[in-house]
Amino acid sequence: xxxxxxxxxxVNGLTLAMIYSLAAVGLTLIYGIMRIIQxxxxxxxMLGAFAVFFLFQQAGLNYGLALIISxxxxxxxxxxxxxxxxxxxxxxDLPSMACAVxxxxxxxxxxxxxxxxxxxxxxxxxxxxSGVAGVIVPNQRLLIIGVSLLMILLLYFFLHRTRxxxxxxxxxxxxxxxxxxxxxxxxxxxxxxxxxxxxxxxxGGLIIPIAVLNPAIGVEVTIKAFIVIILGGLGSITGALVGxxxxxxxxxxxxxxxxxxxxLISYIIVILVLIFxxxxxxxxx
Amino acid sequence: xFKGKALKVSFWLALLIFIFLIPLWVKDPYILHTLIGIGxxxxxxxxxxxxxxxxxxxxxxxxxxxxxxxxxxxLVTRLGLSFWAAIILAGLITAxxxxxxxxxxxxxxxxxxxxxxxxxxxxxxxxIRAMSGITGGSYGLYNLPAPNPIxxxxxxxxxxxxxxxxxxxxxLVIVSALAMYRVERIRGGNLFDAILQxxxxxxxxxxxxxxxxxxxxxxxxxxxxxxxxxxAHYYLMTRPDFxxxxxxxxxxxxxxxxxxxxxxxxxxxVILLLSAVEFLRAAAxxxxxxxxxxxxxxxxxxxxxLVSLGQQLWARATALxxxxxxxxxxxxxxxx
Numbered sequence: 001x002x003x004x005x006x007x008x009x010x011v012n013g014l015t016l017a018m019i020y021s022l023a024a025v026g027l028t029l030i031y032g033i034m035r036i037i038q039x040x041x042x043x044x045x046m047l048g049a050f051a052v053f054f055l056f057q058q059a060g061l062n063y064g065l066a067l068i069i070s071x072x073x074x075x076x077x078x079x080x081x082x083x084x085x086x087x088x089x090x091x092x093d094l095p096s097m098a099c100a101v102x103x104x105x106x107x108x109x110x111x112x113x114x115x116x117x118x119x120x121x122x123x124x125x126x127x128x129x130s131g132v133a134g135v136i137v138p139n140q141r142l143l144i145i146g147v148s149l150l151m152i153l154l155l156y157f158f159l160h161r162t163r164x165x166x167x168x169x170x171x172x173x174x175x176x177x178x179x180x181x182x183x184x185x186x187x188x189x190x191x192x193x194x195x196x197x198x199x200x201x202x203x204g205g206l207i208i209p210i211a212v213l214n215p216a217i218g219v220e221v222t223i224k225a226f227i228v229i230i231l232g233g234l235g236s237i238t239g240a241l242v243g244x245x246x247x248x249x250x251x252x253x254x255x256x257x258x259x260x261x262x263x264l265i266s267y268i269i270v271i272l273v274l275i276f277x278x279x280x281x282x283x284x285x
Numbered sequence: 286x287f288k289g290k291a292l293k294v295s296f297w298l299a300l301l302i303f304i305f306l307i308p309l310w311v312k313d314p315y316i317l318h319t320l321i322g323i324g325x326x327x328x329x330x331x332x333x334x335x336x337x338x339x340x341x342x343x344x345x346x347x348x349x350x351x352x353x354x355x356x357x358x359x360l361v362t363r364l365g366l367s368f369w370a371a372i373i374l375a376g377l378i379t380a381x382x383x384x385x386x387x388x389x390x391x392x393x394x395x396x397x398x399x400x401x402x403x404x405x406x407x408x409x410x411x412x413i414r415a416m417s418g419i420t421g422g423s424y425g426l427y428n429l430p431a432p433n434p435i436x437x438x439x440x441x442x443x444x445x446x447x448x449x450x451x452x453x454x455x456x457l458v459i460v461s462a463l464a465m466y467r468v469e470r471i472r473g474g475n476l477f478d479a480i481l482q483x484x485x486x487x488x489x490x491x492x493x494x495x496x497x498x499x500x501x502x503x504x505x506x507x508x509x510x511x512x513x514x515x516x517a518h519y520y521l522m523t524r525p526d527f528x529x530x531x532x533x534x535x536x537x538x539x540x541x542x543x544x545x546x547x548x549x550x551x552x553x554x555v556i557l558l559l560s561a562v563e564f565l566r567a568a569a570x571x572x573x574x575x576x577x578x579x580x581x582x583x584x585x586x587x588x589x590x591l592v593s594l595g596q597q598l599w600a601r602a603t604a605l606x607x608x609x610x611x612x613x614x615x616x617x618x619x620x621x
Contacts, residue, residue: 031396037396037399039534085581085585088585089584089585089588092588093395094337094541094545095541095584095588095589097342097537097538097541098537098538098541098542098580098584099581099584099585101534101535101537101538101580102538102577102580102581102584103577103581105573105576105577105580106574106577106578106580106581108573109571109572109573109574109576109577110574112570112573113570113571113573113574219530219531223403223407223530226400226403227400227404230397230400230401234396234397260414260415261411261415263407263411264408264411264412264415267404267405267407267408267411268404268408270400270401270404271390271401271404271405271408274390274393274397274400274401275389275390275392275393275401278392278393278397279397
């Protein structure tokens with residue numbers, strides 16, 4: 001019984017961690033390349049969830065297809081946002097930050113006006129459970145963990161093995177140096193924003209079968225994603241993954257065994273890590 | 286004749302007198318209530334700006350509002366202190382709390398500091414919820430007393446209407462602004478300039494940047510705590526969700542929208558954005574969207590904040606005035 005509870009907390013923690021890490025790697029990509037504190041990142045996640053909800057639940061599309069369309073739509077929105085709002089403010093930290101807050105208000109306000117503020121549910125799309133290494137895992141959660149891991153591996157491969165990916169990392173290290181080496185940083189910024197937004201939308205689309213959906217779910221994801229990337233070290237994909245695992249597991253085990261007060265633990269962890277290791281676990285400089 | 290300084294001083298004096306006289310013809314409690322809210326957040330935003338001048342971004346100011354509010358509420362209800370002693374003590378408690386936090390956390394900078402203060406702000410709110418024996422948990426503290434009446438010879442001030450609160454808030458804003466301006470102008474303002482532009486260089490010149498960062502942080506948080514205490518005895522209650530993360534984030538944006546360059550920036554930002562909220566109530570379900578659009582348009586047109594526009598207009602106006610004067614009294618030209 002106790003073991004069942006433990007493994008259940010483990011599975012829930014891993015699911016949560018994968019959702020956080022999808023949101024966090026997108027955020028770390030955007031911050032790394034453009035130094036923008038994208039406060040509206042969680043709202044892209046929320047819109048991604050709404051897109052899947054309407055495509056799958058209302059229009060009756062296949063779930064996988066709905067996910068793909070939602071990711072593409074939100075990636076396009078990310079592209080548009082970078083172009084219209086952030087490019088004119090490039091290099092100006094404070095106005096960019098305020099602009100991100102304005103976007104947060106705009107996206108949440110629009111979603112509330114268009115979709116209403118009531119809670120919506122989708123319910124498990126792949127019911128049933130599977131046994132993985134002797135642990136019983138609901139299929140829906142297995143899907144979330146599998147797809148997220150796959151996407152993060154793909155992103156890692158993209159950033160380290162392709163020409164554009166390398167250009168992205170170069171821009172993150174030194175934007176001026178990259179321009180001098182012939183990198184089209186405008187295009188890199190747009191792509192980074194689009195990929196980051198797409199990943200956030202994917203996270204939103206993946207979680208709705210097991211979570212509640214309303215226009216207000218965005219803020220918490222943004223905050224959690226920030227905590228994860230600060231914990232792991234800004235700009236590091238591995239760091240984001242490890243940070244997400246820590247926060248996800250702490251939250252899941254905390255809610256299972258401690259109840260309320262768990263939220264406090266995550267915050268205390270991030271405060272302590274920053275005090276003793278100001279660059280985060282995997283950060284440098 | 287129109288030397289910039291005299292003109293400036295008389296302009297601000299006139300504005301100040303105008304602000305002091307507002308309650309004489311504005312009797313509508315709704316408007317006074319809005320103005321008092323603007324006052325509370327002006328103090329918070331002034332603090333955010335002072336912290337920004339020391340090179341840090343704080344996203345936890347809501348937490349310090351709560352510390353001030355609960356300190357004062359508990360001092361009054363548990364220890365039976367008068368409001369006047371409690372609000373000052375609340376400011377001091379919040380400032381000391383900020384000194385302790387500042388010394389531990391100031392080694393991280395900018396975006397890291399932003400996240401650490403964000404976490405601290407949330408941790409404060411969650412701790413208040415958790416300590417329900419003292420703080421009343423999520424329900425908060427109710428039935429707090431209004432400030433004690435002031436007995437002056439020939440004048441009795443009782444806090445039964447909005448007007449005395451308005452004046453108390455106004456005095457708090459002015460005192461906070463003056464105190465923070467004093468801190469900002471240490472060594473003629475060069476000190477924080479140096480820390481902001483190149484803190485390592487400033488340290489190599491023997492400036493203890495940690496000390497001044499903590500000073501700025503604690504002064505800012507101390508007055509924020511007093512604003513929180515004021516709010517607790519104005520609304521006659523306080524709750525942990527009264528000031529949350531979004532308020533902390535908004536406080537930063539008020540400063541950016543108003544402009545970091547001037548001490549009036551944060552106040553202008555608060556006035557614009559909080560009155561926009563009120564005016565846009567007519568838009569009903571589109572209020573949030575309309576507000577966001579105003580917000581984004583302002584930031585895209587004036588990335589330096591609204592004061593940058595004000596400064597340009599001021600320069601143009603004084604130039605015009607000077608030209609007109611010189612035309613009329615050509616002898617001035619020789620003196621300039």
